[in-house]
Amino acid sequence: MNRFALSDTPFDVATLRAGLLDARVGGYASFEGWVRDHNAGRAVTGLRYEAYVALAQAEGERVLGQACERFDILDARCVHRTGELAIGELAVWVGVSAAHRDAAFAACRWIIDEVKQRVPIWKHETYAQGGADWLHPE
Amino acid sequence: MNRFALSDTPFDVATLRAGLLDARVGGYASFEGWVRDHNAGRAVTGLRYEAYVALAQAEGERVLGQACERFDILDARCVHRTGELAIGELAVWVGVSAAHRDAAFAACRWIIDEVKQRVPIWKHETYAQGGADWLHPE
């Protein structure tokens, strides 16, 4: 079963959320990253995400599998967009189901942090003042 | 504007979430509490939430207002069900929008903790083995 997916088209959070709910779930935590109109003080008009698809899929799957081992959760999923995104579009979604909220929150936070650090996806921003850049954080 | 609401009928999370999104939002964190089929080792067949409506509304609103002051967030909302709920039904939803994920996660967690401690809502559980109880945690 895949817990991690890349999507080159907009995806529906309600459907993904529905896939995590069952009678044992007491707490569901989710996180969504949206395209902001600014970053590091510069006005942003749009962005593009590029992935090394084979490795991103494998590494994303490892992150989710590790989350299920580390935390007392029932399940977890993550979907990350690729391609061109406009301001306000959904870039990444993480959903975690658990019996209790402690584990749901902790796992959700851990997953988004790990995905941002480990999964080979790159953001290319276009700026209102002109110019465009790949983001390669230190 | 009301940030906190009680609802005696099922409510739609997608609509509530849409109300929090704008171009400044980079991170959106949400939490949902669902009716589990067990609690403290006992099988649960259903439950009822009762609120002291006037005070719950006022205190819930205070929790959300305080969250907006304490955390670097853009907005926050919470809706809590009242009445009879079946297993798997949504009991409470919290949504928080922010520029960055740190504040979104921290505020979301703080809100659900404060709501559970301060807002006059009580849970009445019915058990598979027979019997029913009001929950009045220590």
Added chain:
Amino acid sequence: MSTRITVLYFASLRDVAGIDHETFDTNAPDLRVLYIELRARHGFPLPVEKLRVAVDGEFARWDDAPRDRSEIAFIPPVSGG
């Protein structure tokens, strides 16, 4: 002169009292004594230390005096969420 009040009961207090509110005249000097009297009358298991008290839809202090025509609620430990 006694004070006319309405007391609201919620959750286990309502179940034990068998009513969700009652209106009566009280001579209790403060809300703490009022609850102690009502606990004795209805047999509430919860001691005053476990409760909070609200007047007219806002949290109040146990040593507040009952106000005439006010609506008083004793708040058992909450369990929302």
Added chain:
Amino acid sequence: MSTRITVLYFASLRDVAGIDHETFDTNAPDLRVLYIELRARHGFPLPVEKLRVAVDGEFARWDDAPRDRSEIAFIPPVSGG
């Protein structure tokens, strides 16, 4: 004997190289030397210390030798999310 490899370029590396992959024969003894050679050839600004390396879709070590017919990717700092 030289080793035939395909190198994939992503993000800023692709923009600087002007290609998204290239196939060639290399005598580099390990992946570190391979990147240093390619950095010199294409003028990549990122030093090896900032990158990770992957072979055939899995992370690899810089001191691994290039394998014949393998697909090698240099991974600039990621910025998903």
